[in-house]
Amino acid sequence: xxxxxxxxxxxxxxxxxxxxxxxxxxxxxxxxxxxxxxxxxxxxxxxxxxxxxxxxxxxxxxxxxxxxxxxxxxxxxxxxxxxxxxxxxxxxxxxxxxxxxxxxxxxxxxxxxxxxxxxxxxxxxxxxxxxxxxxxxxxxxxxxxxxxxxxxxxxxxxxxxxxxxxxxxxxxxxxxxxxxxxxxxxxxxxxxxxxxxxxxxxxxxxxxxxxxxxxxxxxxxxxxxxxxxxxxxxxxxxxxxxxxxxxxxxxxxxxxxxxxxxxxxxxxxxxxxxxxxxxxxxxxxxxxxxxxxxxxxxxxxxxxxxxxxxxxxxxxxxxxxxxxxxxxxxxxxxxxxxxxxxxxxxxxxxxxxxxxxxxxxxxxxxxxxxxxxxxxxxxxxxxxxxxxxxxxxxxxxxxxxxxxxxx
Amino acid sequence: xxxxxxxxxxxxxxxxxxxxxxxxxxxxxxxxxxxxxxxxxxxxxxxxxxxxxxxxxxxxxxxxxxxxxxxxxxxxxxxxxxxxxxxxxxxxxxxxxxxxxxxxxxxxxxxxxxxxxxxxxxxxxxxxxxxxxxxxx
Numbered sequence: 001x002x003x004x005x006x007x008x009x010x011x012x013x014x015x016x017x018x019x020x021x022x023x024x025x026x027x028x029x030x031x032x033x034x035x036x037x038x039x040x041x042x043x044x045x046x047x048x049x050x051x052x053x054x055x056x057x058x059x060x061x062x063x064x065x066x067x068x069x070x071x072x073x074x075x076x077x078x079x080x081x082x083x084x085x086x087x088x089x090x091x092x093x094x095x096x097x098x099x100x101x102x103x104x105x106x107x108x109x110x111x112x113x114x115x116x117x118x119x120x121x122x123x124x125x126x127x128x129x130x131x132x133x134x135x136x137x138x139x140x141x142x143x144x145x146x147x148x149x150x151x152x153x154x155x156x157x158x159x160x161x162x163x164x165x166x167x168x169x170x171x172x173x174x175x176x177x178x179x180x181x182x183x184x185x186x187x188x189x190x191x192x193x194x195x196x197x198x199x200x201x202x203x204x205x206x207x208x209x210x211x212x213x214x215x216x217x218x219x220x221x222x223x224x225x226x227x228x229x230x231x232x233x234x235x236x237x238x239x240x241x242x243x244x245x246x247x248x249x250x251x252x253x254x255x256x257x258x259x260x261x262x263x264x265x266x267x268x269x270x271x272x273x274x275x276x277x278x279x280x281x282x283x284x285x286x287x288x289x290x291x292x293x294x295x296x297x298x299x300x301x302x303x304x305x306x307x308x309x310x311x312x313x314x315x316x317x318x319x320x321x322x323x324x325x326x327x328x329x330x331x332x333x334x335x336x337x338x339x340x341x342x343x344x345x346x347x348x349x350x351x352x353x354x355x356x357x358x359x360x361x362x363x364x365x366x367x368x369x370x371x372x373x374x375x376x377x378x379x380x381x382x383x384x385x386x387x388x389x390x391x392x393x394x395x396x397x398x399x400x401x402x403x404x405x406x407x
Numbered sequence: 408x409x410x411x412x413x414x415x416x417x418x419x420x421x422x423x424x425x426x427x428x429x430x431x432x433x434x435x436x437x438x439x440x441x442x443x444x445x446x447x448x449x450x451x452x453x454x455x456x457x458x459x460x461x462x463x464x465x466x467x468x469x470x471x472x473x474x475x476x477x478x479x480x481x482x483x484x485x486x487x488x489x490x491x492x493x494x495x496x497x498x499x500x501x502x503x504x505x506x507x508x509x510x511x512x513x514x515x516x517x518x519x520x521x522x523x524x525x526x527x528x529x530x531x532x533x534x535x536x537x538x539x540x541x542x543x544x
Contacts, residue, residue: 397442
């Protein structure tokens with residue numbers, strides 16, 4: 001069945017590139033050694049593979065290989081970065097700045113720290129999804145030890161002004177962590193140029209394996225120290241104990257190398273397909289709204305609200321297409337997307353939002369197909385929508401007294 | 408989430424989509440829910456004056472597939488029932504018929520509310536009719 005489902009949900013996860021799988025396979029069987037075994041060939045093979053991978057990751061982001069710490073993925077990387085800094089620098093201060101549109105792995109980590117006496121500033125964002133740099137400057141106090149702002153957003157694809165944030169952090173002597181999961185491998189990221197001190201990366205968003213991630217931890221100017229969150233053998237410069245997931249690490253490294261080689265061409269192709277999708281949808285449908293700025297955005301992201309059509313019912317109609325919705329009905333919490341809320345998108349429009357995430361293996365034919373299917377289903381559901389009918393009759397829906405019973 | 412076959416059938420082939428003339432004295436209109444909650448149901452019914460039986464029912468729904476199915480099913484059930492019989496339709500009947508999961512029970516509640524609101528509207532209209540009109544009924 002999956003063979004017939006067009007996959008446009010590449011912000012959630014990406015299919016593995018077959019080249020990545022090929023690189024990984026030997027490390028599941030013949031080359032099974034423990035990278036920490038220093039006294040035999042199995043260990044040396046594994047260690048070499050791990051170090052090659054470290055180089056590939058470092059090369060993609062402009063870092064030194066020694067600055068790459070392997071983890072199980074971005075949730076662990078974000079936890080290690082934020083809690084690790086909080087614990088290590090607690091004597092210097094107890095204030096952390098983040099933004100309302102961050103991933104839950106950052107927000108919930110911050111909430112946990114709040115319970116332990118840290119003060120967290122959750123900055124609101126502008127209507128275009130970007131953080132307000134003036135607000136960031138004024139939020140920094142002499143107790144601020146960390147700014148954590150994601151590079152690019154997983155729902156709306158908006159790219160934050162990372163270089164400016166890095167500059168502000170450096171000027172004020174505050175560490176800067178960024179969740180780079182959606183950006184690394186998709187757009188040029190350079191930790192030196194951007195003054196990033198710590199950055200989270202994961203394999204499965206860049207056509208690599210799940211369960212393999214990394215954390216860039218700056219070694220010079222400043223030398224960042226993190227308190228380990230797991231105790232054990234002291235692997236990864238003592239920051240992350242645990243036997244290394246060699247096949248996963250090999251896959252992550254290979255995924256980074258492919259991204260580095262193909263990014264320029266691939267991002268153009270993504271932007272072309274994304275823009276075509278948008279143009280087709282907008283040419284056939286009225287009252288569509290783009291969520292987040294198009295000016296500073298990942299080339300593979302489109303987040304659109306289709307007014308008067310509830311997101312889950314739209315997904316049901318396009319069940320041969322894999323996308324996500326900001327509708328409450330599709331979320332575990334039964335609340336509409338908090339990211340869209342933070343942009344000031346009303347709940348009514350948040351319920352009608354669809355996230356299209358294009359990827360390496362999508363084709364232009366698929367773009368045409370997805371556009372046609374979405375247009376067809378949105379039109380059908382608008383024929384069914386009392387709200388569309390009222391809007392067409394010229395009724396201002398914001399003035400209607402709704403007899404809300406449910407929810 | 409996996410949908411039951413009946414929900415899929417009503418979603419793919421919704422029954423009785425449309426609108427009736429809301430100014431017709433024999434038409435009752437119920438509109439429940441709110442756009443902010445992600446569900447709005449409009450349900451209308453027309454009662455045959457002579458027999459007191461619901462002769463037509465229409466709906467339009469903004470909401471998830473289960474909300475669409477619940478209101479579609481409600482219009483099917485309304486037709487041929489008297490107003491009092493229609494008032495006896497319970498949300499649990501809809502839950503059972505469509506095999507709705509717990510998280511979708513509110514869709515059935517909304518459909519029951521829409522039926523009640525439409526009948527309330529109809530009764531209100533009937534109550535304010537002139538004696539001459541009432542005598543003809």
